[in-house]
Amino acid sequence: MVNTKAWExxxxxxxxxxxxxxxxxxxxxxxxxxxxxxxAINSVPGTDGKYHVVYELVLSNTRPVPVTLKKIxxxxxxxxxxxxxxxxxxxxxxxxxxxxxxxxxxxxxxxxGTRLLLLHRAFASRAEVPPRLLHHLELLGAFxxxxxxxxxxxxxTVTPFDLTSRVLTIGPPxxxxxxxxxxxxxxxxxxxxxxxxxxxxPPQRRRPPQPxxxxxxxxxxxxxxATASPESTPEPGGARRRMALAGAGQAP
Numbered sequence: 001m002v003n004t005k006a007w008e009x010x011x012x013x014x015x016x017x018x019x020x021x022x023x024x025x026x027x028x029x030x031x032x033x034x035x036x037x038x039x040a041i042n043s044v045p046g047t048d049g050k051y052h053v054v055y056e057l058v059l060s061n062t063r064p065v066p067v068t069l070k071k072i073x074x075x076x077x078x079x080x081x082x083x084x085x086x087x088x089x090x091x092x093x094x095x096x097x098x099x100x101x102x103x104x105x106x107x108x109x110x111x112x113g114t115r116l117l118l119l120h121r122a123f124a125s126r127a128e129v130p131p132r133l134l135h136h137l138e139l140l141g142a143f144x145x146x147x148x149x150x151x152x153x154x155x156x157t158v159t160p161f162d163l164t165s166r167v168l169t170i171g172p173p174x175x176x177x178x179x180x181x182x183x184x185x186x187x188x189x190x191x192x193x194x195x196x197x198x199x200x201x202p203p204q205r206r207r208p209p210q211p212x213x214x215x216x217x218x219x220x221x222x223x224x225x226a227t228a229s230p231e232s233t234p235e236p237g238g239a240r241r242r243m244a245l246a247g248a249g250q251a252p
Contacts, residue, residue, distance in 0.1 A: 038056070064111045
């Protein structure tokens, strides 16, 4: 009985040691830490018939050696060699923002510095949307370890997260024809970030607690103007009732 118990304990210890070694073998020093800005990331159907995945990555350099981003790949976690999108050079720089939503002047991130990377990937159908994403980074930084004092090339794959398809569906805040939509939620050249309740958030992708009062006032004003003057209801393609409303409405 004693021998059996001793063998059981030895087996548990050997299993623990083997597991610990495997974990240590998989660990890699990463001078820049990467995380998604929001805890939930959705795939959303668009009016173009495609499913859009829009999100931001938070990139922070934790070492005194500056980090210079060279390339970032979005990969399908089911098959990590499958590259869904790749960004480098000017295309990568065009998607980098400071925390003040200002375009980054270059791809270098200073010590204790943080940048946002704005990403948007469209899929032809829901079936093509992967359930989980990974991100592969190529950069210059403190490789191979924290003692490094000069920028050295390195790469690693990090930041796995799941995509969800549970999205609240609401109607447009404005009704009728001839509304113009611009500056939506998804591209890197629009107003995409804001501060709310102690958080950095993408306000155009947040569900409002109630219908926006501005939209309701605009709709009522448009209705009153159309009723008061026949000239305010132009033929299709006319410009008098067209209104620019960021992120909502109907296309003409």
